[in-house]
Amino acid sequence: MEETKMIKVYIMGKEHEVPEGLTIMKAIEYAGYKIVRGAGCRAGFCGACATVYRKANDYKLRVALACQTVAEDGMYLTEIPFVPANKAIYDIEKVTPKANIILQHYPEVARCVACNTCTKSCPQDLKVMDYIQAMKRGDIAKAAELSFDCVQCGLCAARCPAEIVHYHAAQLARRIYGKYIAKPSPNLEKRIKEIEEGKYDEEIKKLKQMPLEEMKKKYMEQQKNAEKERD
Amino acid sequence: MKIPYFPGCSLKSDAAHFEQSAIEFSKTLGVELVELPNWNCCGTVHSLTTDDIMHHLACVRNMVHAQELGKQLGTNKLITLCAMCYNTLAQVNELAKKKPDDLKTANEFIDDLPDYEGKVEVLHLLTFLNNYVSFEKIAKVVKGRLNGLKLAPYYGCLLVRPEHVKVDDRERPVLLSKLLGMVGAKCVEFPYAVECCGSYHTVNLKEAVIEKTYTIVNNARENGADAIVLSCPLCEFNLDKRQKDVKAVYPTFEPMPVFYFTELLALASGKKVNVNAHYVSPENVLRKYGL
Numbered sequence: 204m205e206e207t208k209m210i211k212v213y214i215m216g217k218e219h220e221v222p223e224g225l226t227i228m229k230a231i232e233y234a235g236y237k238i239v240r241g242a243g244c245r246a247g248f249c250g251a252c253a254t255v256y257r258k259a260n261d262y263k264l265r266v267a268l269a270c271q272t273v274a275e276d277g278m279y280l281t282e283i284p285f286v287p288a289n290k291a292i293y294d295i296e297k298v299t300p301k302a303n304i305i306l307q308h309y310p311e312v313a314r315c316v317a318c319n320t321c322t323k324s325c326p327q328d329l330k331v332m333d334y335i336q337a338m339k340r341g342d343i344a345k346a347a348e349l350s351f352d353c354v355q356c357g358l359c360a361a362r363c364p365a366e367i368v369h370y371h372a373a374q375l376a377r378r379i380y381g382k383y384i385a386k387p388s389p390n391l392e393k394r395i396k397e398i399e400e401g402k403y404d405e406e407i408k409k410l411k412q413m414p415l416e417e418m419k420k421k422y423m424e425q426q427k428n429a430e431k432e433r434d
Numbered sequence: 435m436k437i438p439y440f441p442g443c444s445l446k447s448d449a450a451h452f453e454q455s456a457i458e459f460s461k462t463l464g465v466e467l468v469e470l471p472n473w474n475c476c477g478t479v480h481s482l483t484t485d486d487i488m489h490h491l492a493c494v495r496n497m498v499h500a501q502e503l504g505k506q507l508g509t510n511k512l513i514t515l516c517a518m519c520y521n522t523l524a525q526v527n528e529l530a531k532k533k534p535d536d537l538k539t540a541n542e543f544i545d546d547l548p549d550y551e552g553k554v555e556v557l558h559l560l561t562f563l564n565n566y567v568s569f570e571k572i573a574k575v576v577k578g579r580l581n582g583l584k585l586a587p588y589y590g591c592l593l594v595r596p597e598h599v600k601v602d603d604r605e606r607p608v609l610l611s612k613l614l615g616m617v618g619a620k621c622v623e624f625p626y627a628v629e630c631c632g633s634y635h636t637v638n639l640k641e642a643v644i645e646k647t648y649t650i651v652n653n654a655r656e657n658g659a660d661a662i663v664l665s666c667p668l669c670e671f672n673l674d675k676r677q678k679d680v681k682a683v684y685p686t687f688e689p690m691p692v693f694y695f696t697e698l699l700a701l702a703s704g705k706k707v708n709v710n711a712h713y714v715s716p717e718n719v720l721r722k723y724g725l
Contacts, residue, residue, distance in 0.1 A: 302447035317474040317492035319546060336474045340443040364488065 210276035227254055227280055228269035240284035247271040247326075250354030253361070254282050266358045268326045286357030288368040291375065298375075300383040302341025309372040312338050314365035321359035321369055327352050331359045331369055338372060346373060347380035437562070438503040438512050439467035440496055442519035443475050444667035449516070451711040452667065455700035456515050456559060462703045463567055463575055467513060470499040476522040479634075487539055493526035494540045498547045500554045511555050513562050515696070517666035521592040524556040524599040558593065559696070560609050560665065561601045569616045578702045579618030581723040585698075586624040586654035587611050588664040588673070590631055604628065610663060610695055617702040622657045626650045631672040640676075644683055647676045651690050660719045662692045670694065675713040691716035701725060 208223040212230055219234040228242060243251030252269040259277025269282050291308035298304060306312055312335055321331035334349035350373035359369040397403070410418065445453040460467050473496055481489035500512040514520040530537045530552045541549040557565075563572060587610035594600045594607050602609045605628065611621035629650055632643035650673060654662050662673055674692040681687050691714045697707050709717050 315475065315492075316477060316489055317495050318488060319495075319544070322546070332474070333472065339475045341447040 210274065212274050212277070213279045215281050216279075221274060223276075225274050226270055227256065227267070227272050227274050227278075228252055228282070230274040231269070231280060231282060238282060241282045242270070245270045248354060250356035252282060253286060253356040253358050254280070255361075256280050266324045266326070266362060268354075268356060271326065283361070286361045288357055288360045288371055290368075290371050293375070295378050295382055298379060298382075300343060300379050302343075304379065305338045305343065305346070305372055305375055308375055309338075309368065311365065311367050312372055315339065315367060316365055318364060320362050320364065321367070324358045324362045326356060326358065327354055329353060334373055334376070335367060335369060338376060343376050343379050344384050346376035347384075350374075350376060435464060436466045436468050436507045437509060438470055438500045438507065440470055440473055440476070440500065440512055440514050440519060440523065442514070442516040442667075444516060449667035449670065449694070451708045452515055452670075452694040452696060454708070455694060455705065456696040458705050459696055459699040459703055460559075463563075463572065465567070468503065468507065470496065470503055470512075473499055476519040478518055478522065480522045480525045485536075487536055487543075490526045490529060490536075491540060491544060493523050494530065494537070494550050495544060495547060496523060497527060497530065497550045497554050498544070501551060502548060504554065510553050511557055511562070511566075513557050513559055515559050515665065517558070517590060517592040517664075518668055520556065520558040520601075521599060525596075527552075527554060527556045528598055558601050558665070560593070560613065563613065564609060569613050572613070572699075573616040576617050576699070576703045578704055580614065580698060580702050581618060581725060583619045583698070583719070583723045583725065584658055584660045585614060585619050585621050585663045585693075586657060586659035586661070587614070587621045587627055588624070588650070588654075588662050588669065589628050590664065590666050590669045591628070591633070592666060594628055610665075614663065614695065614698060617699065619663075619698065621663075622654075622659045624654060624657055624659065626653045631666075631669045633668060633672075636668075636672050636676065640679060643672050643676050644679050647673055648680045648684055648687060651677065651680070652687075655688065655690060659690070660722065661690060661716060663695050663698060664692065665695055677714055689714040691719050 209220045210223050212219055212221055214231055214234050214236065221230040221233045225233060228238065228245065231238060241252050243249035247268055247270060250268070253266065254269040255264055255266050257264060257279045258275060274280065293308055315335050317332060317336070319332045321335070325331050329352060330349050334346045337345035337349065353370055353373055355370045357370060360367065363369065441453055457467050474492055476496065477489060477492040504510050514523060530550060537550060537552060563569065589607050589610070594602055594604045597604065607627065614621055626649070631650065632646040636643045651662065664670060664673065670692055677689045681689065691712060693716065701707050707716060707720065709715055
């Protein structure tokens with residue numbers, strides 16, 4: 204069997220040897236650290252494991268999700284447990300979808316200098332600066348659309364020279380969009396009504412009591428039927 | 435003729451009627467204003483610190499967009515409407531032309547766009563109409579007339595200062611009077627034409643702006659004007675919407691409507707003024723002149 208190649212990484216300044224090919228998160232754990240805050244789904248969906256690092260012979264401070272980035276020889280690593288970012292308090296029932304509403308709750312959005320550092324920091328490859336610019340001109344729908352896949356890791360806010368908290372402002376944009384701008388979906392309303400009226404109570408009860416194997420079989424059948432319907 | 439056009443944030447919200455009237459009027463001249471793709475806020479206040487390249491990036495990015503769109507349309511021009519956007523973009527454009535080292539730094543930092551080559555010509559719509567269309571042609575194309583509507587032409591600061599980006603004489607600008615005169619308005623002598631409106635003091639020192647608005651509007655009236663005409667959404671906010679606050683301090687104050695110059699050009703060419711976009715309704719004044 205071929206021997207695993209080891210690489211050297213510096214975790215919080217201390218040298219460690221770890222197997223090549225591990226993610227930053229796994230490299231830190233391999234070295235013996237227990238990540239208490241800053242590890243979530245381990246699959247790039249939850250945004251909990253924001254990290255900063257530097258590569259060997261490279262002056263740039265880089266950012267990524269620790270569970271999605273492979274450790275390299277000579278890397279300086281750490282994990283940041285949380286990005287401090289102030290959250291505006293608002294009652295979504297009382298917020299109005301007017302053009303300057305986001306600036307009212309997050310006035311620092313107006314400080315954007317269009318350097319695009321936020322976009323370069325985003326592990327989701329979102330056009331972060333573009334959605335901040337959309338907010339400045341009052342285009343809430345555009346801001347909601349461009350920020351839709353945000354995992355709220357906070358790296359944009361950690362790197363912004365204008366001290367903007369992009370992801371909180373974007374969440375306000377999506378909430379306003381969902382509540383006041385998006386067209387209501389009649390299907391959704393119909394289904395909610397059906398659920399409230401107890402149409403599915405009996406079936407749910409049956410499912411809960413079903414043996415696991417039978418449930419798996421039923422699930423596969425349902426998936427196949429759904430596929431057929433799509434085709 | 436298709437020309438790249440930079441709207442700016444205010445023209446997408448509070449000053450939407452400024453943009454709309456400009457686009458409509460330009461069409462009557464055969465000029466299509468083509469909005470820059472992916473434009474960003476100009477940065478509003480130009481940073482005077484010479485090595486503060488970070489605060490000039492927003493304008494350089496817009497210049498790149500203008501340059502690339504211009505290549506498709508076969509022009510190096512960029513038209514702006516908002517006096518603030520014009521001023522900020524034009525000042526950074528001057529820096530880009532005069533300081534190649536700083537431009538190189540900016541270009542290297544903006545690594546997601548092509549380099550700015552420094553060749554875009556930033557024009558306020560007034561300059562474009564004067565230099566590339568001519569007011570005489572406008573007078574011929576525009577069929578309607580403004581029936582002697584008496585206007586105080588207001589330039590504020592940003593169209594005429596500083597020297598290297600002024601669109602007209604710093605002390606006695608005449609472009610608005612000449613242009614609107616060509617379509618039948620009568621512009622009065624107005625000593626406060628280049629006075630500052632109080633600008634962003636409107637946010638944290640409203641009292642100062644109230645005094646400014648009171649003085650400027652009263653002076654316009656003393657000189658016989660029935661309305662003020664201008665080209666800046668911030669001046670418009672201070673001179674129009676702040677009249678409510680002026681009235682609260684000076685109960686005898688008489689309100690006066692404020693127009694963007696493009697609204698009057700569009701009006702002269704047969705379009706309607708969106709009266710609902712104004713704080714001080716212009717309906718009475720328009721009626722007085724049969725407009």
